[in-house]
Amino acid sequence: MFRSPPTSGRAHSNIRHGPDSGRDSTPSRSDAISRLPIERPVSCYTTHGRLHPVPPIQGSKIMSNLADRQRQALGQIAEIKRISCAIDHALQHRTPAAVLITSAQQGEGKSLFASALATSMASLGQHRVVLLDLNWYRPAVHHCFGLESNQTMSHILQADIDALVTKSQGQRPDLLLAPTDHRDHAPMNGDVFGTFKHLIERIKQAYDYVIVDSASIFPTNRMMIDPVMLSAMVDGVVLVVQAGFAPRQHVKRACTIMQAAGATMIGVTINQHRPTLAAPS
Template sequence: MADAAGNAVELDSGLATVHSAMSPEAEAYRGVRTALFFSTHGERHKVIQVTSPHMGDGKTTLIINLAVSIAQAGRKVLLLDADLRRPRVHRAFGLTSRIGLAEVLTGTAELADAIQMTAIPNLSVLPCGRRPSNPAELLTTPAFEDVLDDLRAAYDYVLVDSPPLLAVSDPCVVAPRVDGLVLTIRVTKNGRPAAERARDLLVRLKVNCLGVVVNGVGKQGAMAGYGYDYYRHADDYSAPYTTADHDEPGMGEGQPLTPPARLSSEPAGHVEPVANGPAHAPE
């Protein structure tokens, strides 16, 4: 695929909405898009955070495909990478991350200079930038709220990628500043305690949870993700990291994403994985 300047761009293979637009995976993302449109209809839900209990639940794969599908529907979309620890969004679209959110928040770059157009019409990306040594502190500054306000005024939808809820405090800092949150979880044999802990965090923060997207429910059954080492990846998030300009190898989220089962539009409540179907969040 080529960008607006005609340069060849290699997009991430996980972008099913681009590489296999007629596949069940792509249709599942469009289903999430439709549910999101209905859940936000007539309301001021323009800035939406996507997070998960653990790394490996598929949050980044979900958000990049959701952003593409919304852009394909003719909406003007900005994908903001607020994962200042292990950013992936820029690489999914073949972009650089030398200037991004971190530079805007520290005052060393202007917002307009940090935003990059992608090869997908209607879709722009604000990458992480150089990974800072104080990510949680940067996200608590008034400058971050100012950035969200500016983006809210300029785009139809702003999707915010953030680290896993149970790994670091960053997503809890971001959540009160957005209009709504989508939680993605992967169904596993022992995944219920993590889902409940994530739910409890969101309830305490009084977050507007728009719904839950469930992964691992597909051709291989509800236990498709069983055996994945979530706690090892949580350690990855809390371990020291560098501020190198280049990407480190091996920083993907692990398993490929299976089609998301459903976006529940009910508020955060008791998140219960169902044996052969989506999790739900009843009142």
């Protein structure tokens, strides 16, 4: 445990003398040790009954790291709020509206971005916001909120919206998580396009903003819940690209496919972007 050092350079001890206190007495070993200067407390740990000193933790370094993390977190919050305002402006402030979040490849952080975007919109307290996890191939939204779904696919496709959505406390988005049997293809037989279009339309009747987390464009979704198909059911699409991850040609091809399908592209957001300082001229 870190403790601040004493204000004085020496630790003073009250030495109790015997009855003949007028004479100079030779201090004991413990008294001599107590008079040694203490520059900084030292932590210790034991192994096999032996006591080993641990170098003191530099408090200034810890505070510097905490300050850096705090600045980084505040910067991320400010950036996600700026993006949410840009999306609202692109949609011309009309509600209800559904926004699809996708990426060119898997693992680019779109589920985390969708969760942060929905949380930012809900935190303003001006709109009713719900986050749908329609990435039934690799669902991840439940991990972002520390929840587990307890609904089956058939229940999600047939039940009432109020019974499906997980209500959140405070200024947080409501959630519709992926079903527990999302790997089972049997309930998806039939009119998949009409089923999900009806689902999104029902949810839009109860919420102002519907944020839809979908699968990546590549590889083609094996569950038939393709982001290209979903793009025709929403009001806009945001493509998440992780810096230095997806090849440039894959990102261009993903944008071309979405535009050819008639999707309304709101924009592209770069994840984990680290700007480089220009070299002095």
